[in-house]
Amino acid sequence: MIAGGCAALAWGAVGAHIGGALPAGATVGAGALVGGAFAGALTAGVVNPGLGWFGPAVSRGADDAPLVSLTFDDGPHPDSTPALLDALRKAGAKATFFVLADRAARYPELLRAIAAEHEVGLHGLGHHPWLTFWSIGRGAAELSEALRQLDGLGASDVRWYRPPFGVTSPRLVRASARAGLTTIWCSLRTHDGTLADRGRLRRRCAEARPGDILLLHEGPGRPAADAMGAILGDLSARGLRSVTVGALLNP
Numbered sequence: 001m002i003a004g005g006c007a008a009l010a011w012g013a014v015g016a017h018i019g020g021a022l023p024a025g026a027t028v029g030a031g032a033l034v035g036g037a038f039a040g041a042l043t044a045g046v047v048n049p050g051l052g053w054f055g056p057a058v059s060r061g062a063d064d065a066p067l068v069s070l071t072f073d074d075g076p077h078p079d080s081t082p083a084l085l086d087a088l089r090k091a092g093a094k095a096t097f098f099v100l101a102d103r104a105a106r107y108p109e110l111l112r113a114i115a116a117e118h119e120v121g122l123h124g125l126g127h128h129p130w131l132t133f134w135s136i137g138r139g140a141a142e143l144s145e146a147l148r149q150l151d152g153l154g155a156s157d158v159r160w161y162r163p164p165f166g167v168t169s170p171r172l173v174r175a176s177a178r179a180g181l182t183t184i185w186c187s188l189r190t191h192d193g194t195l196a197d198r199g200r201l202r203r204r205c206a207e208a209r210p211g212d213i214l215l216l217h218e219g220p221g222r223p224a225a226d227a228m229g230a231i232l233g234d235l236s237a238r239g240l241r242s243v244t245v246g247a248l249l250n251p
Helices: 002-018 028-047 081-091 101-106 108-117 136-153 170-178 198-205 224-237 245-249
Strands: 067-075 095-100 119-124 213-217
Touching (some): 101 136, 108 119, 108 136, 119 245
Parallel strands (some): 095 119
């Protein structure tokens, strides 16, 4: 429901950005058909950044090495971060954590623990979709402020940005680039944001193939922390190893 609402907001932003008025002679029926197709196409691009319709968004790495990248959104959080770090450490695996700056400010020790062993990406100053229709300058300023805060808390050289809800627009992609960030999406979306079933999450992750970027979530009620040991074991049994997004894209 939230993602759908954000997609609608972003659709409006995209429409305002690129236009889309019907020709003056178009009938109402034709307008409805064209408008429906236009809305459907825009929505697909809005909620699937990896399509790259509104600008570059990296969704996977090369498939010529037995590597994947586990990525975690919405942290850090005491209900999940310590358990995830422990499971990754035991498996000798690496990951990328797309953190929220406001949450990192509440749990700076967890941010530093992530940065000491893994890669930190930016998920936003806060978890909202407004960059999809803010001006490029305002969006870039917010992302730059988030980077400044993360640097002050102990996470420097942050290069990647994943938009909240996976909702994007031309303005957001350009704002990300202006802030010096590369927009990252995924090639395997686990849907664990609404799925609290450990077994189903494990089976979904078992579908990973070389080069995949897997999207998981942190926080209360999310199954990733409990399932991570088993997920990493499954990957290892198939000859796959989790690395950071940076290592996946630049092996």
